[in-house]
Amino acid sequence: MKFTKMQGIGNDYIYVNCFEEQVTDPGKLSIRLSDRHFGIGSDGVILIKPSKTADCEMDMYNADGSRGKMCGNGIRCVGKYVYDRGICRKNPLRVDTQSGIKTLYLQVENGAVQSVRVDMGAPVLEPENIPVQLPGSHAVNVPYSVAGKEQHITCVSMGNPHCVLFVPDTDSLDLEKIGPNFENAPIFPERVNTEFIQLISRTEIKMRVWERGSGETLACGTGACASVVACVLNDKTERRVRLHLLGGDLVVTWDEKTGHVFLEGPAAFVFDGTVEV
């Protein structure tokens, strides 16, 4: 099977062009190929498929084989893949996902996509639709004890579930230890992605992320969007914010007029390869 490794500020996935290839068990394939010692090494696998309703479809799997409904860094790479490789030379591009069709605005230089602005749609804030089981009817700045430590969490869905909290310093966090406590906390029936935010100014924040199904990654696009929504809801930032993540920077805007969240960042090829399946 032919594959392409791509990355969006270090959030790396193995992309399979399902216009040409067939994958029978993507979850199992993702577990095997994502392994950084015995496989190719990645945060998961993304299938690029034909679509009847959009220009193509993105189907994403985490490193543990679970399916993700949306992937902000992945969808920018899908845009670059289909545009640069001539599968669909449209701009804007419409990509179908498990959480609906997203529109991508491509920044093209010398015929190749450099960065992408994605209309990620409106965030979901009702606890039952995130889903998170909290005593009240809102999920903003809720006190909740994780592994014996009281936190204030804000929960947001960007098509996939996120839990955001503010910390004084992201560098000193032991995410390998605390990440799984959030991911598997009983209030999250479908597990959760967790973002740890350090405020720098009203327009700039630092973020580290523990992703459901993949552990700590260098970046998470949906996590960046959920974090800016949480910052605005907690009156910590303006609606347009630059985020510094371990793998680089993203810019997120929560547009007041439409209520939609826009994600901007780069997308890059790493290498092409062939693997036995």
Ligand SMILES: N[C@@H](CCC[C@H](N)C(=O)O)C(=O)O
């Ligand atoms: N890294 C992604 C999110 C991938 C899916 C997530 N782990 C989930 O299971 O919801 C991004 O850039 O958004």
